[in-house]
Amino acid sequence: MKFQINRSHLLEGVQDVMKAVSSRTTIPILTGIKMEVHSEGMVLTGSDNDISIERHIPIEEAGNVNIEVAQPGKIVLSARYFSDIVRKLPGETVEIEVGERFETTLRSGASEFNLIGLDPEEYPRLPQVEEKEVLMIQGDLLRQMIRQTVFAVSTTETRPILTGVNMKLEEGVLTFVSTDSHRLAKRIASIDNSTEGLAFQNVVIPGKSLNELSKIVEESSELVHIVVTNNQVLFKTKNTLFFSRLLDGNYPDTSKLVPSESKTTLVLSTKEFLQAIDRASLLAKEGKNNVVKLATIDETNIQISSNSPEVGKVFENVTTQSMQGEELKISFNAKYMIDALKAMDCSDIEIWFTGAMRPFLIRPTEGETVTQLIVPVRTY
Amino acid sequence: MKFQINRSHLLEGVQDVMKAVSSRTTIPILTGIKMEVHSEGMVLTGSDNDISIERHIPIEEAGNVNIEVAQPGKIVLSARYFSDIVRKLPGETVEIEVGERFETTLRSGASEFNLIGLDPEEYPRLPQVEEKEVLMIQGDLLRQMIRQTVFAVSTTETRPILTGVNMKLEEGVLTFVSTDSHRLAKRIASIDNSTEGLAFQNVVIPGKSLNELSKIVEESSELVHIVVTNNQVLFKTKNTLFFSRLLDGNYPDTSKLVPSESKTTLVLSTKEFLQAIDRASLLAKEGKNNVVKLATIDETNIQISSNSPEVGKVFENVTTQSMQGEELKISFNAKYMIDALKAMDCSDIEIWFTGAMRPFLIRPTEGETVTQLIVPVRTY
Known part of the structure; x- marks a missing residue:
């Protein structure tokens, strides 16, 4: 195998397939990246058996030549070294040449690396997937x-x-x-x-x-x-x-877990609520469960609170856009709430409670594409 | 103690004194930040006994009011919680009030924290240093x-x-x-x-x-x-x-360690040499010493090389601006060289060698403000 390739294209490809390579694999060949060059271009492969990534680099793209193939072939090179080397090579292109016993030479600018390659025939075949139903x-x-x-x-x-x-x-x-x-x-x-x-x-x-x-x-x-x-x-x-x-x-x-009706419904600004929970969780982290409490106060206010006996207490007042139904006191894991709120991607949310011991539902005020459900914690 | 302070000024001060606070201290009071407010302004203190930092925030600065003091006083608050809380508080200002048993209330926007404070009299006094000779x-x-x-x-x-x-x-x-x-x-x-x-x-x-x-x-x-x-x-x-x-x-x-004469003198581009060493060290890390070799080739070229039996070899050609004196082969720790070159702050360097077993000297081609010395490794 012998070819010359644009270094930044090679680097991009290597970094993509690296995402499948695990340093903790028990199969030695999978610590490597497989590189195959043929007349159409290059195929890079990385795998940890659970995930496999195959990346194609075409010979030409938008009129620019990416690869000049002198002789097709394939090789497996240590993923860890190969990616570091390609990243740091000095030239705009890299020349790669593989000898008979998989010894591989990389040349770029005034730099030359001789790497000990592995037998590409040992590399496991990727699953063959037919694109019938897409x-x-x-x-x-x-x-x-x-x-x-x-x-x-x-x-x-x-x-x-x-x-x-x-x-x-x-x-x-x-x-x-x-x-x-x-x-x-x-x-x-x-x-x-x-x-x-x-x-x-x-x-x-x-x-x-x-x-x-x-x-x-x-x-x-x-x-x-x-x-x-x-x-x-x-x-x-x-x-x-x-x-x-x-x-x-x-x-x-x-x-069946998702409640279909609500006993207490709150409408809140996602950002304001998220920041209040985030502050309340500062003191909640000390305990095991990162628990904060929510209590309705009146039609336009709720209180978020938390208590860590050795550190202190926090009280957050959050303005609601509306509050309908029964009064409520409920406790939940602040981290779950923070994760859920960050995933909402909307400015206002609606929360449906069906009692202090029942899972509650968070969804955008507009549209029903996202649903988050949190199981409360028993404290009140 | 009771006062109101601009939150971003307080945060800046807290983050500065935090740099002296260690989470691994054996002296409980030193996990805290001391805060003292008087008519001139505020003094924040953090210490781990080795380092102590005292930060002043004046009442007024450039016509802007930073602090409004209702009642002077002092307190020690847990550094870890205090800095997180100040960073996340919602308002532009923070009101801080300390009760008789060091219980401290922070109010900002719709947020209220009650923290358990520590007795400021227990906080060690900082050294008194007279500014006679400066x-x-x-x-x-x-x-x-x-x-x-x-x-x-x-x-x-x-x-x-x-x-x-x-x-x-x-x-x-x-x-x-x-x-x-x-x-x-x-x-x-x-x-x-x-x-x-x-x-x-x-x-x-x-x-x-x-x-x-x-x-x-x-x-x-x-x-x-x-x-x-x-x-x-x-x-x-x-x-x-x-x-x-x-x-x-x-x-x-x-x-006495610094050589006063040279047997082999190289003049090199700092950046080009640094990058070559950096690449050569990719394969040198595998061994214990991170050793690379330098060999003079002719008057305008040197070779940097490294060898890791299980991975491969690397050869870097570096152009010299000049080479004077004896031929030389020498080995050294690549990390030491990289550290030294990064500290040079100049585009061209001069290296003075006095033999393969003697410490060598690196300095800028112009000026003698920086001197780096590296002891070689015995391999050739």
């Missing part, structure tokens, strides 16, 4: 749906299925749901561009995969193609294939 | 002198005196020297504004103190007053007093 979604919408739900996945392995986000498609409506059993986050969106009749229910994508995917999908309206198979999901953008394994098991039916 | 130096020059030397202090306690920077003043020349016995950094500067006849030699300031001082001194030409006593040094700016204890013991005489 769901298409704008990149920026996909990123938003991930951000609004992924924080609520479980971080413990008590119920492994809860470490993922449940993705459903029914009658043109895409739903992301996550819960760690103390709170739930749900986002829905109408999807126009999918294969007719396409539907799925029990697709559960690890939260970690979605976090990495978010870093790769661009904040643009360009369409991402999603293909679901038995045990894999593929997200495909212009130059990148992102594979994630799916979680085994049945995702619980969460629809 | 050395005056511009803030930006002081910061530069610290940055160019403090990185070379020893980080181990084998010889505690080497964990500090030796500050000397002789005949109007201020010298900062530091060494960890593997390398040495020295910076000199002419000082005009000191008390006539002032001189000192064995003043050794802990590196940690200077690092914190750097964050407080402004990058401006405003003069910092330095007063040295038996076991303390005071750095005084417009609103801040910064005290540091001095290290006990005699700082070694380092003047």
